[in-house]
Amino acid sequence: MRIGELARRVGVSTRALRYYEQRGLIRSRRSANGYREYDESDVRIVTEIRELMSVGFTLEDARPFVDCLRSGHPSGGSCPESVAVYRRKLAEIDREIRDLLARRAEVAAQFADACPGCLSRA
Amino acid sequence: MRIGELARRVGVSTRALRYYEQRGLIRSRRSANGYREYDESDVRIVTEIRELMSVGFTLEDARPFVDCLRSGHPSGGSCPESVAVYRRKLAEIDREIRDLLARRAEVAAQFADACPGCLSRA
DNA sequence: CTAAAGCTTGACGCCGGTGACAAGGTCAAG
DNA sequence: CTTGACCTTGTCACCGGCGTCAAGCTTTAG
Numbered sequence: 283m284r285i286g287e288l289a290r291r292v293g294v295s296t297r298a299l300r301y302y303e304q305r306g307l308i309r310s311r312r313s314a315n316g317y318r319e320y321d322e323s324d325v326r327i328v329t330e331i332r333e334l335m336s337v338g339f340t341l342e343d344a345r346p347f348v349d350c351l352r353s354g355h356p357s358g359g360s361c362p363e364s365v366a367v368y369r370r371k372l373a374e375i376d377r378e379i380r381d382l383l384a385r386r387a388e389v390a391a392q393f394a395d396a397c398p399g400c401l402s403r404a
Numbered sequence: 405m406r407i408g409e410l411a412r413r414v415g416v417s418t419r420a421l422r423y424y425e426q427r428g429l430i431r432s433r434r435s436a437n438g439y440r441e442y443d444e445s446d447v448r449i450v451t452e453i454r455e456l457m458s459v460g461f462t463l464e465d466a467r468p469f470v471d472c473l474r475s476g477h478p479s480g481g482s483c484p485e486s487v488a489v490y491r492r493k494l495a496e497i498d499r500e501i502r503d504l505l506a507r508r509a510e511v512a513a514q515f516a517d518a519c520p521g522c523l524s525r526a
Numbered sequence: 527c528t529a530a531a532g533c534t535t536g537a538c539g540c541c542g543g544t545g546a547c548a549a550g551g552t553c554a555a556g
Numbered sequence: 557c558t559t560g561a562c563c564t565t566g567t568c569a570c571c572g573g574c575g576t577c578a579a580g581c582t583t584t585a586g
Binding site: 333337338360364365368371375376378382385389390395396397 | 486487500511
């Protein structure tokens with residue numbers, strides 16, 4: 283299939299697909315006229331990328347998952363490198379949550395300080 | 405005082421101060437040679453800006469606080485507009501925390517799905 | 527035959543808050 | 557006079573993930 287159909291099937295723009303290719307996450311065969319050609323394995327890969335991105339992974343984070351799928355694994359997350367990314371992302375998220383909680387407390391404190399009584403009426 | 409001294413006193417770069425001015429958050433008088441001139445009220449304003457930024461406020465978020473100080477209030481956070489920003493930021497932070505918690509759960513679920521047994525050994 | 531839809535590469539824009547550089551003016555000390 | 561510290565404006569670069577044009581191909585439908 284060509285880029286437009288792939289885009290439609292996985293729900294991304296053609297621009298995004300070309301960008302993924304430029305970043306080395308997907309590859310394309312070219313037909314005689316220069317058009318990109320894709321198959322079902324590409325659908326699988328892009329789907330995996332979008333699933334990961336939907337939970338906050340970056341494209342770089344997704345790379346090991348793509349490699350894992352390409353190497354024949356049925357799941358992109360079963361390779362050691364992917365597992366490492368999962369653990370790292372969980373740790374990152376945990377840290378961000380802690381930071382946000384701390385910031386929330388600081389803001390509330392500044393607020394209470396600057397405007398006594400305001401917080402209780404919020 | 406000139407920009408270098410102000411920068412040193414509040415612990416920001418001169419570049420940042422010019423940027424704040426460009427964004428309309430601080431103002432400067434100019435001496436005959438074109439150098440920016442500041443006084444204690446500017447020290448106060450920039451200090452307020454940095455305090456707010458240190459807890460994640462953007463420059464735009466800081467604007468009502470600056471206006472509040474300029475209008476003569478001893479605290480930048482006591483004006484209604486500033487209070488509104490405080491409330492909005494608290495709500496934003498709360499939403500971000502909820503999103504992160506939800507994302508964390510999704511990541512953990514994907515992880516558990518892709519690699520059964522991995523999470524428990526984490 | 528033509529128009530429309532789809533494809534190609536290339537390049538700029540965005541957002542926030544600067545850092546870093548260029549190319550100059552100013553001013554006090556030695 | 558010169559050096560060096562300080563000041564000026566202006567501009568490019570960054571990061572991520574694209575959106576959006578531009579200008580030109582191919583293919584398909586009518």
